Amino acid sequence: MCGIIAGISEEDIAPLLIEGLMRVEYRGYDSAGIATVHDGELEVRKAVGRIDGLERTQRASTLAGNTGVGHTRWATHGGVTKANAHPHTSCGNKVAVVHNGIIENYLELREELKQKGHVFTSETDTEVIPHLVEEALKRKKDPLKATLNAVKKLKGQYAIVVMFKDYPEVLTGARNDAPLVVGVGKKEMFLASDVLAFIARTDQAVFLDNMEAVSVTAGGYKVYRFDGSEVSKKPTQLAWELSDLSKQDYAHYTLKEIHEQPETVVRAALQDPRRLENFVRILKGATSVVLTASGSSYHAALLLKDRLSREAKIRCDAVLAGEFEDQAHFVERGTVVVAFSQSGETADLLRAVKVGKDRGASVISIVNAAGSSLARESDEVLTLNCGPEVGVAATKSFTAQVMVGNVVADAVVGENATGDAKKVGRLIAETLRSEDSVRQVAKEFKERPDFYFIARGHNYPIALEGALKLKELSYLHAEGMPASELKHGTLALIEKGTPVVVIAPSGEGFSATISNALELDARGAEVIGISDKVHPVFKHRIAIPRSNEKVAPILEAVPLQLLAYFIATERKNDPDYPRNLAKSVTVR
Numbered sequence: 001m002c003g004i005i006a007g008i009s010e011e012d013i014a015p016l017l018i019e020g021l022m023r024v025e026y027r028g029y030d031s032a033g034i035a036t037v038h039d040g041e042l043e044v045r046k047a048v049g050r051i052d053g054l055e056r057t058q059r060a061s062t063l064a065g066n067t068g069v070g071h072t073r074w075a076t077h078g079g080v081t082k083a084n085a086h087p088h089t090s091c092g093n094k095v096a097v098v099h100n101g102i103i104e105n106y107l108e109l110r111e112e113l114k115q116k117g118h119v120f121t122s123e124t125d126t127e128v129i130p131h132l133v134e135e136a137l138k139r140k141k142d143p144l145k146a147t148l149n150a151v152k153k154l155k156g157q158y159a160i161v162v163m164f165k166d167y168p169e170v171l172t173g174a175r176n177d178a179p180l181v182v183g184v185g186k187k188e189m190f191l192a193s194d195v196l197a198f199i200a201r202t203d204q205a206v207f208l209d210n211m212e213a214v215s216v217t218a219g220g221y222k223v224y225r226f227d228g229s230e231v232s233k234k235p236t237q238l239a240w241e242l243s244d245l246s247k248q249d250y251a252h253y254t255l256k257e258i259h260e261q262p263e264t265v266v267r268a269a270l271q272d273p274r275r276l277e278n279f280v281r282i283l284k285g286a287t288s289v290v291l292t293a294s295g296s297s298y299h300a301a302l303l304l305k306d307r308l309s310r311e312a313k314i315r316c317d318a319v320l321a322g323e324f325e326d327q328a329h330f331v332e333r334g335t336v337v338v339a340f341s342q343s344g345e346t347a348d349l350l351r352a353v354k355v356g357k358d359r360g361a362s363v364i365s366i367v368n369a370a371g372s373s374l375a376r377e378s379d380e381v382l383t384l385n386c387g388p389e390v391g392v393a394a395t396k397s398f399t400a401q402v403m404v405g406n407v408v409a410d411a412v413v414g415e416n417a418t419g420d421a422k423k424v425g426r427l428i429a430e431t432l433r434s435e436d437s438v439r440q441v442a443k444e445f446k447e448r449p450d451f452y453f454i455a456r457g458h459n460y461p462i463a464l465e466g467a468l469k470l471k472e473l474s475y476l477h478a479e480g481m482p483a484s485e486l487k488h489g490t491l492a493l494i495e496k497g498t499p500v501v502v503i504a505p506s507g508e509g510f511s512a513t514i515s516n517a518l519e520l521d522a523r524g525a526e527v528i529g530i531s532d533k534v535h536p537v538f539k540h541r542i543a544i545p546r547s548n549e550k551v552a553p554i555l556e557a558v559p560l561q562l563l564a565y566f567i568a569t570e571r572k573n574d575p576d577y578p579r580n581l582a583k584s585v586t587v588r
């Protein structure tokens with residue numbers, strides 16, 4: 001889940017690469033590097049850590065040259081070292097490569113190349129690629145042919161860009177199960193794993209499909225299948241704008257994105273009526289329904305599952321994307337797979353979708369990135385309309401997913417049970433006014449090693465979401481569970497001072513949840529209530545406005561996002577770039 005940016009421009013390319021890497025740094029931030037070709041030389045600058053460190057220690061943006069490649073790394077093969085940072089080059093420094101993904105057969109390729117005298121300087125899987133291209137170039141004397149020859153030997157997932165010392169006017173790229181996009185500029189071209197990398201330079205993009213390669217020069221691009229046959233592909237207009245990417249006056253993207261939710265939840269409700277009608281038609285026509293996703297998106301899928309089963313009496317299952325292949329026994333023609341994703345590039349989910357389609361199922365998806373692989377693999381797509389999300393922790397995308405789920409459920413049952421989206425936006429704005437009380441709770445509990453989140457029924461997925469947010473941002477242990485499960489084991493972990501977040505909106509399940517809270521209180525737990533109602537068992541209460549049960553999960557999620565954010569900042573963690581994580585998990 002690395003970030004790639006490459007380009008050819010009439011301007012010096014290095015500053016554009018650094019700027020682009022900054023925008024895709026959420027894809028991985030273990031190390032970074034760029035390389036350019038100028039005056040017949042190929043020069044590399046790389047460093048461990050964040051891109052601003054690369055700039056500070058290597059002054060990378062001062063590299064000369066109009067052609068260059070850049071990379072920000074999320075380590076999979078080989079430790080976090082300068083030698084393992086990308087770009088990787090071939091023996092004669094003739095070829096430089098940046099790569100996102102995993103080359104599964106790299107060990108045998110490495111041995112073969114060593115037999116031919118190639119010398120390796122890193123532990124990475126990636127480094128076999130520049131040596132393979134260099135080997136092919138000796139025979140083919142053509143950058144594209146050499147690239148195609150090399151990729152045919154690769155097994156695994158990859159998006160790669162290749163730069164050539166002896167052919168500075170061209171860059172080649174190829175993708176298989178990892179995203180690669182062409183940015184079509186005026187007298188400049190870009191290749192990147194994510195449109196955000198070049199959105200400041202152009203809003204025209206060409207999305208490559210699997211097993212496609214590309215050759216770009218400053219004046220244009222050509223797309224090919226791996227057999228060398230040409231594919232005609234027109235650029236699409238990007239919906240996102242550069243202004244979407246500013247932090248405004250917020251300290252972090254995560255806090256900015258939490259505060260965008262009064263507007264983004266309203267935009268999420270504005271779905272194209274024809275697409276929604278088609279989405280619901282496919283759903284209603286299903287012989288069986290499986291909702292699938294990973295992480296926060298899975299929690300949003302659980303909420304739609306609950307409404308479809310409870311209100312529309314549609315029997316449906318929710319399966320974690322990474323487990324889908326092992327549980328897909330009943331997926332067949334007539335099954336509808338409903339996929340949720342912010343990025344639309346989560347490898348586990350794309351695999352689940354492929355397995356589903358291979359078994360004859362239809363795929364409909366709810367996604368933020370309209371041009372993503374998931375959107376292009378789906379029979380119908382509803383988009384979140386919440387703009388790019390930079391903070392690694394899903395916040396506005398999660399509440400937008402829940403809202404789109406509500407719009408779908410309302411359309412299936414033929415009644416606007418959620419109510420006016422603008423009112424939901426106002427209720428979120430009201431919820432955000434509890435920010436100070438959340439900050440106080442964070443200050444008090446920032447050093448507690450274990451947190452538990454409990455809820456009942458329709459609110460249970462929010463207990464899961466609250467725990468995930470806290471783990472991601474604070475690095476503390478947290479567990480979300482149904483309140484009813486406490487007595488079956490977890491209660492043994494509760495002792496004096498253990499913080500337990502009790503999600504208890506008024507309505508069905510309130511009194512049963514309060515009983516569970518009283519059991520916890522009896523064992524000395526510090527009960528933190530998320531509720532529109534006051535109750536003495538709440539040592540601390542974070543108020544949310546009263547709402548119906550379709551909207552309550554959205555309002556409950558907001559203070560849990562803030563709690564995770566404030567505990568993270570109290571603990572001096574960077575909430576936007578949490579350790580060991582990345583925004584889009586493009587490896588399985």
Ligand code: AGP
Nearest residue numbers: 295296297341342343346393394
């Ligand atoms: C959530 O905060 C995390 N970033 C992560 O769990 C995420 O939800 C998961 O990786 C799924 O990503 P997607 O929505 O882009 O598919």
